Structure formats: structure tokens, C-alpha cells
Amino acid sequence: MEFLEINPELYKACEIALKQCLGVKEGESVLIIADEPERKIGYSLWMKAKELNTEAVYIEIIPRKMHGEEPPKPVAEAMKVADVVIAPTSKSITHTLAKKEACERGARVATLPGITEEIFIRTMNADYEEILALTNKIADILDNGSTVQITTSLGTDLEFSIEGRKAMRSTGVYRNPGECGNLPGAEAYIAPVEGTANGTVVIDGSMAGIGVLKNPIKLIVQDGFVEKIEGGDEAKKLEEILSRYGKEARNIAEFGIGTNPKARISGNILEDEKVFGTVHIALGSNYDFGGKVKAPIHLDGIIKKPTVLIDGKYLFRDGNLVI
Structure with a gap:
């Protein structure tokens, strides 16, 4: 295991994740699910969980082919009986039935799809109490909203209903x-009512899978x-992915709003969708967060400097929060 030398900064980020974010207590069962690209982070989390006197379990899975693909059945079963699940994996298991069922059984679940050491260290050093307050404030507005309109100077003009949906x-x-949710944290998101979205979306930040x-x-x-x-080659690539x-x-699956001031657009969707001053629209599955569509794919696209109106009232104007 000499290739898994512990980086002190990474180890500190693991401590923040386990103690501050997940509130891990002595004696709890902590399941770490990783794959080969995320082995170092997974192993560091396991070492820290062991140091905190938990029943620490490390499982390494074969990388999934696509974001949103289910983990192997034995892993899904293990998730249901753990107190805490933390999953640094190269492909996202955030929008899976395995995660949904584990949460329904009472597990506290943090997913870290595609996390890198650099992103983990940077974003875990944010003020999570501040993020908690901001995320809840925005989510409360979404909970009470009925219609959303997003516009940008590049041509986004999309409207949809969120009536009856919870953020x-x-x-x-x-x-x-x-x-449950992602680490790094920091987004409020909601499933638009199926069939209600109409208009144009211009993704100009980053796109999952690209x-x-x-x-x-x-x-x-x-x-x-x-x-x-x-669009250009990147639009063709997205078409190619979706065509499978x-x-x-x-399906217009998700409307999300980033709330982490330490995050920046890096090309890693886990971090990108958390950038404060951006919103994202996701395509595909939304069954695990209040929608009706089950698909083996969930892809987020980041929109920079959006103007967002909820029931005709400004939430963001050119990327600036106005509440």
C-alpha cells in the first residue's frame, strides 16, 4: 500500500468531511465505496474513519460506465445497513435507487463523483454553516414557487413549472x-414538473460527460x-451520448442552483454545479428526488451568469443573488 501514502491536507479534508459534514460518531458503521481512480481519497477516508473509532468498511467497485448507473447489488445491500455511506467514485451514484433506498433506511449518504484531491481539499475548506443557511434560504423559495424562468445574454430562455415539487x-x-447529498456540498435543486419545460437552454460553463x-x-x-x-463538436458529443x-x-430532469463560494468551474461537474452564481439544468433521471423519470443517465449542464425569476420575482440577476 506504499502508493497510498497519506497527504496531510487530504487527511484534514477527510476529517472535515467525516466529523463536520457527516457528524460521524464512535462505534458507527461507516461504509466507504470507491473505485480505482478514487482509491487514494477512498483509502484516506477509511483511514480517518478507522482513527475515529468507527466500524470502518472499504469497498472498491469496478468503475461504472455512466453517471447514474447502479452500483453492484451486494454494494447496494451494504449501503442499506450502514449508518454512514461516503462514496468517492469516478462515475456518480448520486441519482441511483441504491442511494435512495439507503437514505430511506436511515443511512447518511455523501456522494463525491469524480472528486479530485485538489477539489476535495479546496471545497472542504468552505464555511459549511454559511452554505447551509444560503442553501436552505434558496430551497425555501423553490418549495413555495410555481413557475421558473431562466434567461441569459447568450440566449437561454426557458420556462417550466415546479408546482407541488419540493427542493x-x-x-x-x-x-x-x-x-444525503454531495460532498462538496452546496446546491439547492428541484425536479421540474414533467412535460412543462419549453424554450431554449444555452449551456456555456461545462457539461457532464464532456x-x-x-x-x-x-x-x-x-x-x-x-x-x-x-453547436460545435461538443454538441455532437452530447447528441451521441444521449442517442444511446x-x-x-x-427529459429536463433538474433545475439546480450552486451555493459554494469556494467552488469554481473546473470541468468536474461535482464542483461545477456547486459554483455560486451559476445554475444548472440536468437531463435524464429524476426519480430519486421527486420526479417520475427513471433513466440510466443523469447529465448536468452549467449556465453562467443567469437571470432567474420565480413566480415573476427575481432570484438572480446576471448571476447576482438579489434576495
């Missing part, structure tokens, strides 16, 4: 049974689905 609060602080965009990707949305994708998964992969 998820990925605060980075998951200390109570059943609480990275930081050189050229914007334009999505033409009709009755809740992406009907057309326009059928119509439900084109």
Missing part, C-alpha cells in the same frame, strides 16, 4: 438519519424534452 438541499451537512465547454451547447426544449441540440439511451435521457 432538495445538498448542503454538505448530513448529520441526521436519512440525509467537461469545460469551448463552445456553448444550445438545447431546444419542447414539452419537457430536448428536441434538438445545436432513448427519449427519457432527454
